[in-house]
Amino acid sequence: MKVQSWGALGRFEHQVTALFDRDQVAGHLPTPGLAHGLGRSYGDVALNPGGHLWLCAGLDRFIDFDPLLGRVRCEAGVSLDSLQRLFVPRGWMLPVTPGTRWVSVGGAIANDVHGKNHHARGSWGHHVLSLRLVRSSGEILDLSPDLQPDLFFATLGGLGLTGVITEVELQLMPVAGPWLDSETIAFHGLDEFFTLSTLSEATWEYSVAWIDCLSGQKVRGLFMRAKPCAEDFDEEGPQSSQTALQVPLTPPFSLVNAWSLRAFNELYFRKHANDGEARVHYQPFFYPLDHVGHWNRIYGRRGFYQYQSVIPTAHAEAATAAMLTEIQRSGQGSFLAVLKMFGRMPSLGLLSFPMPGVTLALDFPQRGAATLRLFERLDAIVAGAGGRLYMGKDARMPATLFQQGYPQWSLFQSLRDPGISSAMSRRLMGS
Ligand SMILES: Cc1cc2nc3c(=O)[nH]c(=O)nc-3n(C[C@H](O)[C@H](O)[C@H](O)COP(=O)(O)OP(=O)(O)OC[C@H]3O[C@@H](n4cnc5c(N)ncnc54)[C@H](O)[C@@H]3O)c2cc1C
Incomplete structure (x- = not known):
């Protein structure tokens, strides 16, 4: 198949x-x-x-739930959508969620995914209490920070290479309801973005910025921050997990080009620059792209890359400015361009992506050599600043950049399951 x-x-x-x-x-x-x-x-x-x-999507059963402590035990194929829809009405929410709810529990652990509240709650691995791992040999292992911790921490962010996760026990976060108090602030310049991030860190649970990747040195963007509402409201949220719109087919070429990108960015910035304060349901705030089914088809038959880096705090502003200059010069990129500060909480997994600093994520239509040449220039900036790229998004980083960015990779190798291999592991780790 x-x-x-x-x-x-x-x-x-x-x-x-x-x-x-x-x-x-x-x-x-x-x-x-x-x-x-x-x-x-x-x-x-x-x-x-x-x-x-x-x-693993068929491993989708719930096993146990402690309503007092907010602890759930489920199979690894359960989706984040199912978890949110089942537990938010009961006063518990996922403490960390990525930008789509169509992710499985096993996938969230294997990439140790992060969300808009990394500064407050770290990544997924910080909320996994225990898990069951089946090795390709048939061995069944129960792992936690106390039970075989070396293999547990290799499995958080372990890219599926340590075994199959079948069951997981998670700690959920108490919430009054599904609503968030949000605020959108237009900014001009990276210095404004960093100031807003610093000022929001202590009191706003969630923060993220959309940027116009074509806006050059004085980058413009929208800083969005939110916190859970302290009370529930008797208002209707989205009624189902169905998407409202669909991209019905894959066009032969990318619909994202220099012209459509410039027009979209202009419209998007103008439409939302004055949004200000609002009460929003968690779904559109956490998962704005889930609104459009199969949105990835807009990039046409050649597909697209996402380039997501993290740059340590000391070099965050200079390296981000250098990357945005390269991207603007290349005329490539897309309207899906996100900037976010990670917090100081150290990641637990040997190969976890988040580190204290700034993460920039951008989609790029696949244009062959021109796109790959741009990535090489971005790689040089990331490597020079001591940063790294996110494996959950990557399709092409060279092994040298991986090994420099993830210095624990050789310890990780010793904990791998020898019966497991991926296109990525062969590309980056040689097997
Ligand atoms: C629109 C969109 C927004 C996103 N936003 C974010 C974001 O904000 N933050 C973020 O961190 N990521 C984000 N992502 C990436 C996504 O969260 C990760 O790639 C996630 O790991 C995908 O999970 P999945 O269930 O689809 O797993 P897959 O993509 O199918 O697999 C991912 C990895 O998990 C392993 N795996 C899957 N199931 C198991 C199992 N049972 N046992 C062991 N290993 C397993 C696979 O081997 C593979 O290595 C986003 C993706 C999209 C499409």
Whole structure:
């Protein structure tokens, strides 16, 4: 069966095994293989061309819930959408969520995903109490910060390379309801962005900025911050998890080009610059792109890359300015351009992406050599500033950049499951 990732850079043949029963996973893992969640990773982290893929979305049962402590035990194929819809009405929310709810629990752990509140609550790994891992040998291991901690911390952000996660125990966060108090502030210049981030850190649970990647040195953007409302309101939120709009087919070429990008950015900035304060449901704030089904098709048949970096605080402003200058000069990029400060909480996983500093994420239509040449220039800035790229989005970083950015990678190698391999692990780790 041909499988592609979210970036749609190619469709690759895999032998597919669907897993449905968590007690039957051991003994049902043909090798060399790789677990696959809901396929929301952009690049090749969830692909294993020519090998086996173990589909985990069928492991979607809830096992236990403690309503006093907000602890839930579920299978690893459960989606974040199911968790939010089941528990928010009961006063508990995911403490960390990425920008889409179509992510599985196993996928969230394997990329140790982050959200708009990294400065307040770290990444997913900080909220995993324990997990069950099945190795390709059939061995079943219960892991936690106290039980085999080396393998536990390798599995948080472990890119699926340590085994198949079948069950997870999570700590949820108490909330009064689904509503957030939000504020949107237009800014001009990176210095304003950094000031707003610093001022928001202590009192705003969530913050993120959209930027106009074509606006040059004095970059313009919209700083969005929010905090959970202290009370619930008897108002209707989105009624289902269905998407309102769909991109029905993949056009032969990208609809994102210099002209459409300039026009969209202008309209978007003008439309939202005066949004100010509002009460919003968590869904459009956390998951704005989920509103449009198959939005990744707008990039056409050649697909697209996402380039997401993190730059340590000391070099954050200078390196971000240098990257934005390169991007503007290239005339490439897309309206999906996000800037966010990570907090100081150290990541737990050996290969976790977040570190204290600033993260910049941008989509780029695939334009062959021109796009790859731009990435090489961005790589040089990231490497020079001591930063790194996010594996959940990557499809092309060179092994040298990976090994420099993730110095614990050789310790990680010693904890891998020898029956598991991915396109990414072969590209970055040699096997
Ligand atoms: C619109 C959009 C917005 C996003 N926003 C963010 C964001 O804000 N922050 C962020 O961090 N990420 C973000 N992402 C990326 C996404 O959260 C991650 O790529 C996530 O890991 C995808 O989960 P998945 O279930 O789709 O897993 P897949 O993409 O299918 O797999 C991801 C990894 O998980 C492993 N895996 C899956 N299931 C298991 C299992 N049961 N056991 C062991 N390993 C397993 C796979 O082997 C692979 O290495 C975004 C993606 C999209 C499309």
